[in-house]
Amino acid sequence: MGKNSEIHAGGCLCGNIRYTVTGAPVVVAHCHCKDCQRASGAGHTTGAMFATAQFEITGNLAEYSLKSNAGNQVTKVFCPICGSPIYGRNDGMEKFVTVSLGTLDDSSRFEPEVAIFAYNKKAWDIMSDTLPTFLAQPAWSPENTR
Numbered sequence: 791m792g793k794n795s796e797i798h799a800g801g802c803l804c805g806n807i808r809y810t811v812t813g814a815p816v817v818v819a820h821c822h823c824k825d826c827q828r829a830s831g832a833g834h835t836t837g838a839m840f841a842t843a844q845f846e847i848t849g850n851l852a853e854y855s856l857k858s859n860a861g862n863q864v865t866k867v868f869c870p871i872c873g874s875p876i877y878g879r880n881d882g883m884e885k886f887v888t889v890s891l892g893t894l895d896d897s898s899r900f901e902p903e904v905a906i907f908a909y910n911k912k913a914w915d916i917m918s919d920t921l922p923t924f925l926a927q928p929a930w931s932p933e934n935t936r
């Protein structure tokens with residue numbers, strides 16, 4: 791992975807929330823699921839998964855929890871003032887958080903590795919043909935990558 795101690799800072803639109811992630815993400819994924827489309831207002835979210843131990847956050851946080859189709863409790867954490875979606879937790883993967891990649895101060899050097907829930911991708915959400923793409927969630931867990 792390399793660059794394991796590199797610190798990236800991020801935050802919400804209004805500045806209430808600031809956070810840092812340290813080191814490389816476990817995975818960077820585009821997600822086309824309906825929940826991500828509603829939460830983002832866009833065709834997909836782009837999430838960078840980090841171990842919880844790599845993540846520190848300050849500010850007033852608001853949360854919204856829902857059940858995923860897989861039956862897990864998913865909690866979306868956002869700014870109660872400006873509404874920026876900052877990160878998500880999933881009780882099926884408690885040691886990890888998925889940070890909204892666009893909320894980093896400088897996300898320019900990250901690259902997507904996979905697109906998921908492409909069964910719900912809309913034609914107007916034009917994606918790369920070369921990106922590994924799965925109709926739903928591939929059989930995958932952070933513990934068995936790399």
Ligand SMILES: [Zn+2]
Pocket residue numbers: 802803804805806807869870871872873874
């Ligand atoms: Zn804010």
Ligand SMILES: [Zn+2]
Pocket residue numbers: 821822823824825826827835907
């Ligand atoms: Zn999703």
